[in-house]
Amino acid sequence: MTPDNALAALLDWYLAVGVDEAIGDVAVDRFRVPDPLPPPSMAEASRPAPAAASGPQQVRHLPARQVLARPAAQSPTDAPESEVRHEGALKAARTIAAEAGTLEALEAAIEAFDACPLKATANRTVIRDGVLGAPVLVVGEAPGQEEDRTGKPFVGPAGQMLDRMLGAIGLSRSENVLITNIIFWRPPANRKPTPQEVALCVPFVRRFIELSQPKLVLLAGATAAQALLDRTDGISRLRGQWFEQSTESDRPIIPTLATYHPSYLLRSPAQKRDAWKDLMMFQERLESLGILIPGREN
Numbered sequence: 001m002t003p004d005n006a007l008a009a010l011l012d013w014y015l016a017v018g019v020d021e022a023i024g025d026v027a028v029d030r031f032r033v034p035d036p037l038p039p040p041s042m043a044e045a046s047r048p049a050p051a052a053a054s055g056p057q058q059v060r061h062l063p064a065r066q067v068l069a070r071p072a073a074q075s076p077t078d079a080p081e082s083e084v085r086h087e088g089a090l091k092a093a094r095t096i097a098a099e100a101g102t103l104e105a106l107e108a109a110i111e112a113f114d115a116c117p118l119k120a121t122a123n124r125t126v127i128r129d130g131v132l133g134a135p136v137l138v139v140g141e142a143p144g145q146e147e148d149r150t151g152k153p154f155v156g157p158a159g160q161m162l163d164r165m166l167g168a169i170g171l172s173r174s175e176n177v178l179i180t181n182i183i184f185w186r187p188p189a190n191r192k193p194t195p196q197e198v199a200l201c202v203p204f205v206r207r208f209i210e211l212s213q214p215k216l217v218l219l220a221g222a223t224a225a226q227a228l229l230d231r232t233d234g235i236s237r238l239r240g241q242w243f244e245q246s247t248e249s250d251r252p253i254i255p256t257l258a259t260y261h262p263s264y265l266l267r268s269p270a271q272k273r274d275a276w277k278d279l280m281m282f283q284e285r286l287e288s289l290g291i292l293i294p295g296r297e298n
Contacts, residue, residue: 086196089115093200097207103132106207110184116200118193122185124151128208130173135291137214138162139205141223141261142183142193153181154262161262162220165275169283170292178212180205182224198227209245209254215289217245217254218282221261228256235260240278242285257282 092115100106111125119125126143129152138154146156154162154173163173171177183193183201205228209217219225222235229243238258245256259278260271286292 094203097203103211118185123148128180130178134176134178135215136177138179138218139224140181140220143186148186153179158263169279217256219258225258
């Protein structure tokens with residue numbers, strides 16, 4: 001491989017994992033321990049210390065790398081004000097979601113919701129794809145670059161992987177699957193959503209589940225599983241077991257299975273074996289409910 005081809009391959013890999021914009025010329029290592037200050041010279045050590053009341057204190061300017069390595073100082077009132085704003089936005093999200101009586105009204109409410117800071121940096125609001133009223137609902141994490149461009153979830157490489165996974169057990173977004181995400185706006189550079197960002201979107205997702213009334217829910221990845229199951233376990237512990245998806249209404253509990261996110265499987269092919277086991281469990285449940293007919297191509 002020539003140097004030019006190697007560079008092009010590296011850039012393609014960056015785009016595939018979501019690194020598509022530069023924040024600075026040099027990365028800042030915020031976990032680095034600052035370099036110790038040099039000891040004073042003999043001349044400095046021999047000088048008497050100035051009296052506290054003799055004049056203004058001297059300020060020692062630290063190197064820029066030491067300043068950047070330190071966490072930014074916060075005003076004592078910053079955190080409470082931030083928490084108040086978040087709690088107000090969360091209360092509004094719950095109220096708005098609960099008032100939506102149809103999926104169309106809910107989608108309009110999500111489009112108009114401005115309290116999630118991710119909306120300010122995204123190009124599109126990405127809500128759903130697939131068939132309304134489908135018996136299967138798939139919930140992923142957040143839109144990526146392609147999803148942000150098209151306005152539909154799971155249309156990039158991870159979406160192609162998801163389509164192959166669903167097709168292997170007789171499912172298709174064009175026939176019997178509805179797809180959404182925990183987050184409706186792309187996080188900058190495809191970073192992991194913060195707990196606050198997830199919390200602001202969860203009321204809308206729960207209402208989406210209530211209104212779409214699926215028979216089964218498949219949660220793709222840790223973010224979706226932890227948010228909707230109210231668990232802190234990693235996806236390796238949550239996958240491969242059934243949960244009962246609770247809603248905020250009196251509608252029936254929905255059986256829910258968690259598995260690995262397709263993008264994780266693209267990075268970690270060794271985990272496809274466990275993902276396949278999850279899909280077999282999901283297919284068996286579909287057949288027991290009469291959604292799929294055993295022994296037939298559905």
